[in-house]
Each structure stands twice: as structure tokens, then as C-alpha cells.
Amino acid sequence: xxxxxxxxxxxxxDFLKAGGMGTLALTxxxxxxxxxxxxxxxxxxxxxxxxxxxxxGPLVSDPNGILDLPKGFHxxxxxxxxxxxxxxxxxxxxxxxxxxxxxxxxTTILVRNHExxxxxxxxxxxxxxxxxxxxxxxxxxxxxxxxxxxxxxxGTIRNCAGGATPWGTWLTCEETRSATHGYVFExxxxxxxxxxxxxxxxxxxxxxxxxxAIDPATGYVYLTEDASPxxxxxxxxxxxxxxxxxxxxxxKLYAAAIEAVTDPSxxxxxxxxxxxxxxxxLDPHLCREDAKAQGCIEFSRLEGAFFQAGVFWFDDTSAGxxxxxxxxxxxxxxxxxxxxxEGSDAKDMEYPDNICMTPWGDLWYAEDGSGDDRLMGITxxxxxxxxxxxxxxxxxxxxxxxxxxxxxxxxxIQSPGITFAIWGPFxxxxxxxxxxxxxxxxxxxxxxxxxxxxxxxxxxxGMSVLEAAAFERLGLKI
Numbered sequence: 449x450x451x452x453x454x455x456x457x458x459x460x461x462d463f464l465k466a467g468g469m470g471t472l473a474l475t476x477x478x479x480x481x482x483x484x485x486x487x488x489x490x491x492x493x494x495x496x497x498x499x500x501x502x503x504x505g506p507l508v509s510d511p512n513g514i515l516d517l518p519k520g521f522h523x524x525x526x527x528x529x530x531x532x533x534x535x536x537x538x539x540x541x542x543x544x545x546x547x548x549x550x551x552x553x554x555t556t557i558l559v560r561n562h563e564x565x566x567x568x569x570x571x572x573x574x575x576x577x578x579x580x581x582x583x584x585x586x587x588x589x590x591x592x593x594x595x596x597x598x599x600x601x602x603g604t605i606r607n608c609a610g611g612a613t614p615w616g617t618w619l620t621c622e623e624t625r626s627a628t629h630g631y632v633f634e635x636x637x638x639x640x641x642x643x644x645x646x647x648x649x650x651x652x653x654x655x656x657x658x659x660x661a662i663d664p665a666t667g668y669v670y671l672t673e674d675a676s677p678x679x680x681x682x683x684x685x686x687x688x689x690x691x692x693x694x695x696x697x698x699x700k701l702y703a704a705a706i707e708a709v710t711d712p713s714x715x716x717x718x719x720x721x722x723x724x725x726x727x728x729x730l731d732p733h734l735c736r737e738d739a740k741a742q743g744c745i746e747f748s749r750l751e752g753a754f755f756q757a758g759v760f761w762f763d764d765t766s767a768g769x770x771x772x773x774x775x776x777x778x779x780x781x782x783x784x785x786x787x788x789x790e791g792s793d794a795k796d797m798e799y800p801d802n803i804c805m806t807p808w809g810d811l812w813y814a815e816d817g818s819g820d821d822r823l824m825g826i827t828x829x830x831x832x833x834x835x836x837x838x839x840x841x842x843x844x845x846x847x848x849x850x851x852x853x854x855x856x857x858x859x860x861i862q863s864p865g866i867t868f869a870i871w872g873p874f875x876x877x878x879x880x881x882x883x884x885x886x887x888x889x890x891x892x893x894x895x896x897x898x899x900x901x902x903x904x905x906x907x908x909x910g911m912s913v914l915e916a917a918a919f920e921r922l923g924l925k926i
């Protein structure tokens with residue numbers, strides 16, 4: 449990490465404002481089946497509670513006892529575990545991560561993970577016939593009704609999260625590690641099971657994968673690990689053409705470490721000195737062992753990941769003094785790691801899991817583990833607000849993702865598996881505000897606090913509080 453991040457005389461914030469980084473907007477699905485609330489009043493004013501700029505106001509209790517939303521929003525249940533797919537087979541359960549893609553004839557294609565373990569495969573062309581996990585796809589019409597539902601991959605284990613690629617495929621990740629499982633698979637949302645979907649990308653590592661996100665400027669893949677401790681990985685493909693199947697050509701896997709400090713005395717740090725994240729190359733088959741041996745950063749338990757406007761966002765679900773979770777952001781162009789948000793009050797954050805960016809630039813995270821899980825938002829201005837409350841206790845929300853036009857949110861409840869389509873007075877797409885989130889500073893009550901020693905170091909070297917906090921929490925000794 450660098451405390452003096454500049455490019456051609458601009459500091460990091462100016463550089464980000466200038467829009468000099470690659471951008472990947474998460475554009476994902478649409479669908480429909482249950483109605484809630486009324487009065488869809490569109491509003492743009494920043495001080496209006498129904499505007500996306502600061503949240504949408506208090507949640508309205510769902511008379512069906514399933515999903516509370518703000519006034520003016522509606523939901524449909526578009527898919528349920530145990531119902532029938534187009535071919536007559538039952539929809540598998542344990543709904544988890546999702547992405548959505550633009551389909552033909554004004555349709556949206558959702559790809560959905562199933563976090564299932566050992567057992568008979570639900571597909572006809574599985575990677576492993578004795579593994580129950582995999583992915584299904586839903587073709588959703590403009591009326592938010594499912595036109596077609598089918599299997600896109602099968603024979604994998606605990607497909608938890610993953611990530612959408614810039615070239616229109618879905619990377620589904622196994623959250624397990626065994627002799628033959630613990631890999632990433634690439635899925636074409638418009639194709640039933642094929643050779644691509646059943647071919648593990650072994651160079652991406654054999655570990656308990658959680659999520660991944662791709663920097664569209666380079667084609668590099670950033671990956672999180674759901675284990676304790678866990679490591680942050682980066683995969684550099686041999687083929688960076690960014691097209692289906694290119695990742696299967698292999699590449700090199702790395703894990704993040706803090707650059708060694710030769711003299712731990714704080715008095716040796718000089719103004720203008722840089723501090724860096726360094727990436728240690730790993731054996732992909734023994735990546736955890738290799739990362740530990742090379743002293744790579746040990747996080748508590750990593751979960752969601754998302755890339756937008758030149759920034760890779762990820763969360764550590766049970767980290768922090770109160771074990772409520774942290775949100776980090778990493779800027780590849782400047783090699784800058786920041787601790788953006790650290791949960792200190794359960795009313796604002798409790799075990800963040802899947803994350804996404806809204807089309808208008810807010811960061812959203814789904815909570816997992818409190819028994820009273822919500823979908824929460826953070827604005828560039830530092831406001832934290834709820835958007836949805838899952839009333840089915842002891843079942844997590846998962847896979848929040850927006851349709852390509854930004855008008856529909858899709859989200860799952862894991863068990864019993866339910867996929868929702870949600871619509872209402874969402875804010876318009878705002879790419880400038882999305883870029884603003886890339887360099888925003890959280891409101892003072894949510895800014896991570898520094899020890900006096902680290903605060904002095906940060907001030908002396910021109911480091912932001914967020915940069916210094918990341919180093920302090922991750923074990924830099926001074």
C-alpha cells in the first residue's frame with residue numbers, strides 16, 4: 449500500500465474522480481410472483497426518504513410474514529425450491545449467489561447457485577455424479593414471469609457465491625476442499641450443462657471459495673475464501689482475452705501479504721515512505737499451506753466480493769472488535785488497501801455476506817448469521833440504511849443482484865429456497881455517483897478508529913485513516 453498514491457501529479461482521489469480506471473457495473477436480473485405495498489412515487493431529491501440518495505425510508509411490515517420492504521416497493525416470488533423446472537425435474541434447494549444477464553427478446557437470464565453437499569447430482573452431465581451442488585438458470589420476461597428454468601451445471605459441492613464476468617458468463621465457486629473438489633467453474637447462462645460448465649479451473653486454486661470479481665481493465669480475478677483463517681487471492685490468467693473458456697487456459701495464483709518492514713521502529717518511517725500490499729505466488733493445489741508459509745495476510749472469514757469503478761470491494765464477515773464484520777476496498781491501479789467500514793453496532797451491520805453495488809452507486813450487503821437478517825445499504829455520503837428484512841428467521845438472504853436495466857432487484861432466501869423479484873421507485877443509474885463511492889470516506893461514526901501510535905504514523909506519512917486502519921487490523925507491526 450502506498451501513502452502517496454499519485455499519477456501524473458494527481459493524488460488518488462483526483463485520479464479516481466477523473467475516471468481513469470476500468471469500470472464494471474454489476475448489471476443483473478429481473479422476475480416475478482407476490483405483491484407488497486403501494487404508492488410508487490418516484491423521487492430524485494437527496495432529502496426525500498424515498499430517494500436512493502440516503503435510503504428509502506422505514507420498512508413496511510409484510511402481511512405475508514416473508515419480506516419487509518420500504519413503502520412503494522413490491523415483490524414477487526418467481527421460483528421456489530421443490531417446484532418444477534421446464535424439463536419436469538424439481539428445483540434443487542439451498543439457493544445462494546446469483547448474477548443476471550441480458551437475454552434475447554427483452555429477457556433477463558438469472559444464474560443461481562445451489563449450496564448443496566454430497567448426494568446424487570441433479571443434472572444430466574455432472575462434474576461428479578455423487579455431488580448435489582450446481583447452478584440453475586431462469587429466463588425471466590419483462591413482466592417478471594419465468595419463461596424457462598433449467599440446469600446450467602451440476603456435480604459440484606456447496607456452490608456458495610461466485611462472480612459475473614465482463615464477457616457474460618458466471619463463475620460458480622465451491623465452498624469446500626477435498627481431493628477432487630474446491631474449484632471454480634465457468635457457466636454460460638444461456639447453455640444447459642456443457643463441457644465448459646463441468647471443467648474445473650484448477651489454477652484458480654483448491655480451497656473453500658466464496659466469491660470472485662474481475663477487474664475489466666486487466667482481466668485479473670480477485671477471490672475470497674470462506675475459511676478461518678482465510679486469504680485474499682488474485683489470479684492472473686495466461687489468456688487475458690476475456691472471452692468464454694479463456695480462464696481454462698490456466699494462469700498464476702497469488703495471495704496478498706503486507707510488505708516486510710526491515711526495521712519495526714516507528715522512528716524509522718519517513719515522510720513519503722510507501723507501504724505496499726505484495727502478492728505472493730502460490731501452488732494452486734496447496735494454496736492455503738503456501739500462503740501460510742509465506743506469511744500472507746490472515747483474515748477472519750472472507751465472504752462477498754464485487755468490482756466496480758476501478759475498485760475491488762470485499763468483506764470479512766466476523767472481523768472487528770465486536771465481531772460484526774468489516775468491509776475493505778482495494779484499488780489495483782494504486783495498490784491501495786483500505787478498511788472502509790467496521791461494524792460497531794448491530795443495528796448498522798451484523799455479519800455481512802454477499803455484496804453488490806446498486807446502479808445508482810450505493811454499496812449493499814446481505815447479512816448472514818444473526819437470525820434476523822437484512823439487506824443493508826451504505827451511501828457515498830456515509831449513511832447506512834435497511835432495504836429489506838427477512839422475516840423467515842434462521843434462513844439467510846443471498847445473491848442480491850440487479851437487472852441490466854436497473855429496474856428489478858433479485859434476491860434469494862436460502863432455505864426454503866425462494867427467489868424474489870423486487871421493484872419500485874429505485875434511483876436512476878448514476879455512474880458518476882458509483883465512481884464517487886470508490887473514493888468516499890465513511891461518516892465519522894463509522895470510520896475505523898486508530899491507536900495513537902498508528903494515527904501518528906498515518907499523519908507523518910500522509911496516509912489516510914482508512915489505509916492505516918487496514919494495516920493495523922491486518923498485523924503491521926511498528
